[in-house]
Amino acid sequence: MQQKKQKIHFIAIGGSVMHNLAIALKQGGHEVSGSDDEIVDPSRSTLAQHGLLPDTEGWNPSKIKPSLDAVILGMHAKVDNPELLKAQELGLRIFSFPEYIYEHSKNKQRIVIAGSHGKTTITAIVIHVLHYFKHKFDYVLGAKVKGIENTVKLSDAPIIVIEGDEYLSSALDPTPKFIRYQHHIGLISGIAWDHYNVFPNEEEYVKQFDLFADATPKGGILIYCEQDSMALMIGKKERVDTLELSYKNHPHTSDNNGQFFLTNGKERYPIKIFGSHNFQNISGAKEILKKIGITPEQFLEAITSFEGAAGRLQKIKEYASTSVYKDFAHAPSKAKATVKALKEIAPSRDLVAVFELHTFSSLNKKFIPQYKDSMKAAQQQIVYFNPEKMKAKGMEVLTEDEIRKAFNAPGLLVFQDKTALENFLLQQSWKNKNLLFMSSGQFGGLDIPALADKLQVS
The missing domain is CATH 3.40.50.720 (NAD(P)-binding Rossmann-like Domain)
Structure with a gap:
């Protein structure tokens, strides 16, 4: 083609x-x-x-x-x-997105990174390192990476790196996208129930990742995170003539200034991303890259300049005792990992976490209890949602008490108006506090950088 x-x-x-x-x-x-x-x-x-x-x-x-x-x-x-x-x-000829990518990549080595969380960052790290060493490759990624022009590249390169989504391929094809790519090397970062509108129970959701793993061809490679119970269960399953590799947190340390380092024996390599989940993501990417010709020494050289995928724990503003972050986190496991990561990097600062209920799953009364304790590590928990959008989707509008109960947070604040949320945040004192916004949406059009510029930080 x-x-x-x-x-x-x-x-x-x-x-x-x-x-x-x-x-x-x-x-x-x-x-x-x-x-x-x-x-x-x-x-x-x-x-x-x-x-x-x-x-x-x-x-x-x-x-x-x-x-x-x-x-x-x-x-x-x-x-x-x-x-x-x-x-x-x-x-x-009608193609779904993954069908077209496969059709274009039939003669390439196909690497597919899957998982409920972490797949964007792992894919981005692999792309960054290959780009750093000027390898010839194609890619499909869900977020921008600094130094990479677009999020999709198709050429005559011999290899393609694909962020594999478990969501359905199209209205004509209910097959999860990551299966349509027909990987040679597949990775599962972690599994936590999501997409309630398609997978109404956890068993059905997890089954898709099992099918992905089973689709690894003879002579292929399946890599999985051994610190995730579901990924471990699927990854350890015996498959004929496939190589199965596990990974866990990369060895690391930090200094008194909150700077994190990867360690390799006695040497330390400064990195620009942080959080336990990202030390797992780093190891997952490293395992993939080892299989396509990047040595551990080369990996450590290149990872020091990786700044993260756009919108993933992105620092919007930094003051002397306050930082403002934005993260794409929208599922329970993602929110929990992001809040935990920010407390790890600044344990002495209070954390105010603002989460938008935006996806179909997050707004569904049957699914929302999955968010229990997801923001527990934050000193102030805030939830924003737009009830008009729920009505437009024909959904029963959540009450504030239902949201507090679901998050298991009696002191949680709920906002339904983005101006009211903005005014509340601007009225607070932000000395020795960090502010985190989490959503796959836009908080009703809230201008987060402009808000960050106006915070009372003295």
């Missing part, structure tokens, strides 16, 4: 990974078009920058023509999407 220049149309081009694939294909010389019924930033600005933003929002079947070589269907599009129906009527 990659040798012939094609005409490709994206149904739901505004998706976080979909729009980056569209850009990568255009940069590869293909003729790319797309549609979506809603496109927000950063997708909107990025598509506009590359001349790919649709003239109007909405679905337009007239864009689906017999001359198209491929149609790529995003998960956002439903089975009755008018453009999809037209493509089916014309008999066009």
Whole structure:
């Protein structure tokens, strides 16, 4: 597919990974078009920058023509999407995102990093190290990494590194994305129930990772975190003619200034990321890289310049006794790991943790109890959610008492208005305190950098 220049149309081009694939294909010389019924930033600005933003929002079947070589269907599009129906009527080749990536990468060595948490950071570290040593490789990543132009790269490189999502491939294909990539080297970082709207119980959710592990081919490699009970159970299962490797926290230390170091015998290597979960992520990436030609010594040289994936424990502002962080954490296990990491780096400071209930799972009354004690390490716990969005989705609106009970935090504060949340935070004294925002959303449009600039820190 990659040798012939094609005409490709994206149904739901505004998706976080979909729009980056569209850009990568255009940069590869293909003729790319797309549609979506809603496109927000950063997708909107990025598509506009590359001349790919649709003239109007909405679905337009007239864009689906017999001359198209491929149609790529995003998960956002439903089975009755008018453009999809037209493509089916014309008999066009329709791919889900993972199907297209596989089709493009059939002749490459495929490395897929999976897990409920940690997969973005592990993928980002692998990409950073390979880039540092100027290796030729392709990649698919869910967040930006400093020094890497886009989050998707497709070329004639012999290897591809893919962040593998357990979510469904498309409205036509209920197969988890990470299985569609057909990995040669697979990694499972950790497993904690998520995506309640697709996997209504923990058993069904965990089963997908077992299927991923079982899909490791003869001669393939499966790497797993031995400090995660579910990953350990799946990873230790005997499979014919596959190499199974485990990893755990990388040896590390810190100084009195909160600087963390990886250790290798007597030597120390300063790093820019922190938290127990990230020491696991570092080890997972190291194991992958060892299998594709990067020595442990090379790894330690390169990791010192890794600044983390965008939006993952990102420092927004730093004062003498206050720092403001933002993290993509949206699932219970992610929130717990992030809060714990910030307390580890600044144990003497109080931590104010602000969490947005944004995903379908987090807003669901049956799932929200999974957040029990997830922010327990913070001295002040705050939850924000938008009840109007719940109503628009046809969901029963949560009460403040239900949220406090779910988080097991009687003193937890609940805000339903982003202005009220902002005003509350601005009225507090921030001396010797850290502030953490956690969400896969945008807190109703709250400008976190601007808020950080106005905090009372004296």
